[in-house]
Amino acid sequence: PxxxxxxxxxxxxxxxxxxxxxxxxxxxxxxxxxxxxxxxxxxxxxxxxxxxxxxxxxxxxxxxxxxxxxxxxxxxxPHVAAGALFWFTVMTTIGYGNTAPVTGGGRSLIFTLGFVSIIAFTGLIGQAGYVILTIADDAFQQHRWTRVLSRGLPAVLFWLTMLVLYMLFFAQMTRVYSANRHGYDDLNLYPFRDAVWFAYITMTTVGFGDYHLSHEEFLIGDMFYLPLIVLLGFVWLANFALKLSVFLMELLPVDENPLEDLLVRQRARKTTSDE
The missing domain is CATH 1.10.8 (Helicase, Ruva Protein; domain 3)
Incomplete structure (x- = not known):
């Protein structure tokens, strides 16, 4: 008893x-x-x-x-690998929410170095996306049957497909990672739909926190491949967003700006009423 x-x-x-x-x-x-x-x-x-x-x-x-x-x-x-993972989620704005600073010093660190890291990361991903997109568009232009993938709706759909396929790859990789880390052979213990959900909230930096990388089980060696895989996913997302924005801008006449015209008319109307 x-x-x-x-x-x-x-x-x-x-x-x-x-x-x-x-x-x-x-x-x-x-x-x-x-x-x-x-x-x-x-x-x-x-x-x-x-x-x-x-x-x-x-x-x-x-x-x-x-x-x-x-x-x-x-x-x-002190857990160096866990600290590195935490800072990675800060820098990438994923912020799963499973850990957070509670002291004044910790929050000050996020306010200062954390903000600088976010700005640096944004510039890095933007530049990486530009480089890869430029190389890809140049490769598409080399062949007549792939030129269509360099602009317009086909380019948007291509990069969206690449993003989705990469999310599926990342989801499966996290299942294998989990199985190897915990020593089980049945991947069904970590359902694929949950892995896809985790991949989505990670790649889009939503980071709800219902699923996250476990800090206490994260190793130094994991920092040499998991973050790189996530960063490459950000590049695919940036390329898709860029092609989508260009496509949407092409739908509007180049010499027209509805918002600017509206503001000009409002200013003219206000000037007339004042006179």
Whole structure:
């Protein structure tokens, strides 16, 4: 039989886990990591015993005392790979939301270096998209049957297709990554539809946070290929957006600007009324 203290510790440990991880699914779909729950249990029991044995608290007060002080982070150590992944989500504006700075210093770092990183990343992706798009258009112009892919609606549909196919590739890659990291052979444990959803919210930088890369399981070696794959997806998205904007602009007459004409007429009407 289990003691009341053990039952209380389990209940409060799970509660603490839910408070920290509710609504968040890492690739292995756990609501809390084993490390966090274990550390929380250990801290809670220590504070619980301190409350009863040293401070002379009643059982209920000792439970509350332990709950207020246990954090589950006493055994935490700096995780370089996790920090790199967090900064990558800041720089790319993905921001899954599973981690966030809570101290003034941490938020100041995001306000300053984070903003600079976002600007630098935007310029980098824009330039990379321009280079790849220029090379691709030049290659299309080399052959008569591919020239149509360099402009207009065919170009928009081509880059949209490339983006969708790349999302499907990234989705499957995340399933394989998850299986290798957690040591299982059945990819169905991570449904393909969920992987596609994760790929979409990542490539579009929506980053809802319902699915995200798990920081505690991220390794230094992962930084040498996962971010590069994501960045290439951003390039496909940028190329599609650029071709779409050019196509939409071509639909309007070059010598007409409806918005500018409207503003000119409004200014003329206001000048006439003032006179």
């Amino acid at each position: 289990r003691s009341v203290e053990e039952d209380d510790a389990d209940n409060i440990g799970v509660l603490g886990g839910k408070k920290k991880y509710v609504g968040v699914k890492s690739f292995d779909r756990r609501l809390q990591t084993e490390h966090y729950v274990s550390e929380f249990h250990t801290e809670f029991l220590n504070y619980f015993e301190e409350g009863q044995a040293i401070l002379g608290m009643e059982h209920v007060d000792a439970v509350a005392y332990g709950l207020e002080r246990a954090t589950g982070s006493a055994g935490c150590k």
